[in-house]
Amino acid sequence: MTPRHTLLALLVVAIWGVNFVAIDLGLSNVPPLLFLAMRFVLVAIPAVFFIRPPAIGWRNVLLIGAFLSLGQFTLLYLALSLGMPPGLASLLLQTQIVFSVIVSSLLLREHPTRRQLTGIVIGMVGLAVVVVGHTSAAPWLPLVITLLAALSWAIGNVLSRRARAASGLSLVVWSGLVVPIPSIALALLVDGPQAVGFSLTHLSLAAILSTVYTALAASLVAYTIWNSLLARYPTGAVVPFTLLVPVIGILAAWAVFGERPASSELIGGAIMLGGLAAAVLTPRPRAPDFATE
DSSP states (O other), X not given: OOHHHHHHHHHHHHHHHHHHHHHHHHTTSSOHHHHHHHHXXXXXXXXXXXXXXXXXXXXXXXXXXXXXXIIHHHHHHHHHHTTOOHHHHHHHGGGXXXXXXXXXXXXXXXXXXXXXXXXHHHHHHHHHHHHHHHHTTSOXXXXXXXXXXXXXXXXXXXXXHHHOOSOHHHHHHHHHTTSHXXXXXXXXXXXXXXXXXXXXXXXXXXXXXXXXXXIIIIIIIHHHHHHHHHHHSOHHHHGGGGGGHHHHHHHHHHHHHOOOOOHHHHHHHHHHHHHHHHHHOOOOOOOOOOOOO
């Protein structure tokens, strides 16, 4: 990747790391499905009236929106609302790297190497340590939902890579249209019209600022850059940058909420990230040694 694209990838990492804290703050007084709908209404409108649809076919737009936006964030918001700590969520969501390698091998025929398989196994050992440490002191359901969110993100990554949209912004905006109607419908069904109406008429400043941040920064800016990078480079060259997201996420959660991961979560997380790094970071070839006479 060029230095400019590397810096852009790091900007995405910073935005997404803070995003977990922003979401958790917004969920304090807004039901998760309604909060998700608010985010993607702001993502798509009014942008859809000024930006042309991506020339990748409506089927691809719908599929990418269903997995990358609707599936991933519905599950993530539900997990956070059920008590998943935002710092730990930022760590567990990086299992999407493993899922991305697996899904890429199935859909794009980008078969994993022996090094990648070894890294995946190490990463899964670290994940097991995190799961055992977490579920011994907290409910397991939010953790499982977070892992399903990671799987949805991975599928969306690979679908985006395969579609190769010319404009990352166009893809974010138009695929974002998939989210609001199902989210609002589910919110009305699960929370009820009275709760939805009350939340909309009693929005806190935290909820408004969180919606703006998640829509403009985390979706429009970050995903526009992300989709553009996926269209330019192989999945394995882009996805590894997300290994830095939990570092930012854990630090942000510690600074805002005083959230301190348990020692088992830190140890397991370090093992997991080390394995994932081994799976997706390709070592540069060594320069030849020239003997001097």
